Amino acid sequence: MGIVLGPNRYGKAQVRVVHVVRDGDRHTLRDLDVRTALAGDLAATHLTGDNGQVLPTDSQKNTVYAFARKHGVASPEAFALLLARHFVHAQPAVRSAEVAVREFGWQRLGQHSFQRGGAETRTATVSYDGETARVVSGLTDLVLLNTTNSEFHGFVRDEYTTLPETTDRILATAVDARWRHLDADADWDAAHRQVREALVAAFVETYSRSLQQTLYAMGRRVLETRPEVAEIKLSLPNRHHLPVDLSPFGLDNPNAVFVATDQPYGVIEGTVGRDGVAPADGDW
Numbered sequence: 001m002g003i004v005l006g007p008n009r010y011g012k013a014q015v016r017v018v019h020v021v022r023d024g025d026r027h028t029l030r031d032l033d034v035r036t037a038l039a040g041d042l043a044a045t046h047l048t049g050d051n052g053q054v055l056p057t058d059s060q061k062n063t064v065y066a067f068a069r070k071h072g073v074a075s076p077e078a079f080a081l082l083l084a085r086h087f088v089h090a091q092p093a094v095r096s097a098e099v100a101v102r103e104f105g106w107q108r109l110g111q112h113s114f115q116r117g118g119a120e121t122r123t124a125t126v127s128y129d130g131e132t133a134r135v136v137s138g139l140t141d142l143v144l145l146n147t148t149n150s151e152f153h154g155f156v157r158d159e160y161t162t163l164p165e166t167t168d169r170i171l172a173t174a175v176d177a178r179w180r181h182l183d184a185d186a187d188w189d190a191a192h193r194q195v196r197e198a199l200v201a202a203f204v205e206t207y208s209r210s211l212q213q214t215l216y217a218m219g220r221r222v223l224e225t226r227p228e229v230a231e232i233k234l235s236l237p238n239r240h241h242l243p244v245d246l247s248p249f250g251l252d253n254p255n256a257v258f259v260a261t262d263q264p265y266g267v268i269e270g271t272v273g274r275d276g277v278a279p280a281d282g283d284w
């Protein structure tokens with residue numbers, strides 16, 4: 001039986017780059033974590049150790065810093081597009097590049113003072129094959145909670161089911177969303193803000209009978225309001241808040257006191273797309 005080299009790629013992870021723009025006294029800041037992954041005619045290094053086609057990951061890291069200086073960081077998507085196109089065009093052996101960016105938010109406190117935002121991070125992944133650039137934007141750890149307008153009942157009951165039915169519960173999640181753009185050209189910051197607003201609005205406004213229903217409502221709202229989005233993938237942990245039994249203390253608990261449990265937790269995942277727009281599994 002023959003042994004063959006399968007798909008492979010290589011790059012640098014966790015390239016942390018902070019870029020400051022000084023507009024007089026007023027500074028702006030972008031704080032990124034960049035990962036590069038290059039693929040192409042790279043069999044030789046794997047099979048014989050011939051590195052003649054290998055752009056070192058150290059050089060890839062240096063390119064990230066040099067590009068921040070030369071081109072600035074207009075947005076995670078724009079920066080990733082520049083880098084992905086550069087690696088493919090500059091290196092004959094590189095046929096495709098994926099550049100993934102996570103952006104950490106900073107809130108302005110003053111002209112040159114900032115406060116790190118919460119856990120929420122913005123993400124962008126660009127893949128480029130020499131012809132087409134594909135852009136997936138996203139966010140992680142957007143923590144949302146409704147104290148009511150959430151039910152969960154009517155579910156399957158088998159011999160292992162103990163979960164009580166509820167017509168009024170807390171619904172909480174940490175949204176992990178990625179959405180694929182139809183085009184590789186946009187006002188990326190505005191587009192991101194608008195998708196985020198649609199996700200939040202749908203979470204707030206949906207009367208939920210399951211987190212699955214909320215997931216679909218959120219994805220649907222994004223596709224209804226943002227024509228540039230082809231498809232969205234959502235992963236929603238169910239951050240359970242269980243009412244505490246206060247009866248041993250002679251107290252009632254009309255949905256006032258909860259224990260917030262962090263494990264185990266449910267995970268509800270799904271993709272919402274458009275009729276007639278083919279899924280592009282390779283883009284994610």
Ligand SMILES: O=c1[nH]c(=O)c2[nH]c(=O)[nH]c2[nH]1
Nearest residue numbers: 152163209210211212238266
């Ligand atoms: O919204 C929910 N969906 C489920 O599938 C599920 N399962 C569970 O135990 N609680 C919940 N809540």
